[in-house]
Amino acid sequence: MSSLETSVSRRLQSVKHIIIVLSGKGGVGKSSVSTQLALNLYRSTPTARVGILDVDLTGPSIPRMLGLDGHGVHQSSDGWVPVYADGAEARLACMSVGFLLKKKGDSVVWRGPKKNGMIRQFLSDVRWGDLDYLVIDTPPGTSDEHLSLLEHMAPVHSRLSSVIVTTPQAVALMDAMKCLSFTRAVNLPILGLIENMSGYVCPCCGEISNVFSTGGGEEMARREGLKFLGSLPVDTELVSLLDASEVPADAPTPEKPAESFRLLEEYSATPSAKLFKHILEGVAASLEVQQAVESR
Numbered sequence: 001m002s003s004l005e006t007s008v009s010r011r012l013q014s015v016k017h018i019i020i021v022l023s024g025k026g027g028v029g030k031s032s033v034s035t036q037l038a039l040n041l042y043r044s045t046p047t048a049r050v051g052i053l054d055v056d057l058t059g060p061s062i063p064r065m066l067g068l069d070g071h072g073v074h075q076s077s078d079g080w081v082p083v084y085a086d087g088a089e090a091r092l093a094c095m096s097v098g099f100l101l102k103k104k105g106d107s108v109v110w111r112g113p114k115k116n117g118m119i120r121q122f123l124s125d126v127r128w129g130d131l132d133y134l135v136i137d138t139p140p141g142t143s144d145e146h147l148s149l150l151e152h153m154a155p156v157h158s159r160l161s162s163v164i165v166t167t168p169q170a171v172a173l174m175d176a177m178k179c180l181s182f183t184r185a186v187n188l189p190i191l192g193l194i195e196n197m198s199g200y201v202c203p204c205c206g207e208i209s210n211v212f213s214t215g216g217g218e219e220m221a222r223r224e225g226l227k228f229l230g231s232l233p234v235d236t237e238l239v240s241l242l243d244a245s246e247v248p249a250d251a252p253t254p255e256k257p258a259e260s261f262r263l264l265e266e267y268s269a270t271p272s273a274k275l276f277k278h279i280l281e282g283v284a285a286s287l288e289v290q291q292a293v294e295s296r
């Protein structure tokens with residue numbers, strides 16, 4: 001084993017499941033689905049420990065969605081300490097390139113080798129500790145970042161799986177098909193497909209109307225023999241939580257952790273939270289099947 005593989009194995013040895021979230025097209029809601037998946041897994045039991053790693057290097061949005069914008073990474077003698085979105089409870093850990101940027105809105109303009117180096121560092125240096133789930137938010141498409149990620153995680157391949165996010169429109173579905181062929185080419189198990197922005201939740205009465213086409217993701221899943229995990233409509237209550245960035249006055253430290261809990265406190269009242277319960281059941285069922293196959 002190379003020294004990198006040894007470090008990745010050591011860092012991820014106590015992580016039970018690693019779920020990579022993919023989308024063919026940009027802007028279909030991959031980061032919001034990653035955030036909701038992490039949040040729902042975190043809430044699935046009072047002791048669940050969850051990590052979320054944002055490797056969308058050029059557009060890191062997980063810190064903003066978790067209300068952690070403005071936080072920095074704490075370097076300990078044993079590697080990078082993630083930022084905890086639930087403060088002192090320390091069960092919802094987050095790491096993102098967004099924590100390394102000098103100020104909010106700065107962009108990362110890096111060539112391939114530097115991006116690859118960052119991914120290596122995320123996988124080999126972050127002190128995740130024991131985790132039940134690590135959710136990884138990736139850039140749209142299937143780029144060098146995806147290949148680096150999978151290559152470096154080869155020692156833990158048996159614990160990897162993926163979720164594909166698409167919107168119902170034909171262009172997004174075509175790109176989701178490319179994503180699917182990528183997962184097949186690299187032998188990455190797929191837990192299922194989620195159709196995001198499928199219909200619109202009326203903020204007045206809660207009724208879901210199908211303003212644009214819907215059902216394209218479900219149809220693709222059926223055709224390709226994938227599990228359809230469920231649909232999520234355009235939800236204005238969710239956006240107001242995800243897009244409301246709360247910048248804390250002081251950067252947190254392990255002794256004085258993050259204290260912006262708005263998403264954690266208010267998410268369960270959104271229409272998306274109710275619909276995500278069904279998606280989570282599907283994810284849990286697929287993980288069980290995957291585990292049974294692996295243990296044969």
Ligand SMILES: Nc1ncnc2c1ncn2[C@@H]1O[C@H](COP(=O)(O)OP(=O)(O)OP(=O)(O)O)[C@@H](O)[C@H]1O
Pocket residue numbers: 023025026027028029030031032033056059061139140196197232233234235236238239242243
């Ligand atoms: N179901 C939804 N209802 C309403 N708004 C949503 C929904 N899903 C995502 N959004 C919003 O759409 C925007 C894009 O979502 P998000 O950043 O999750 O997409 P992405 O696929 O990760 O984008 P990128 O290509 O930049 O990685 C965000 O403002 C997000 O809050």
Ligand code: SF4
Pocket residue numbers: 202204205206207209
């Ligand atoms: S009934 Fe129709 S128009 Fe009236 S609030 Fe609900 S969705 Fe909007």
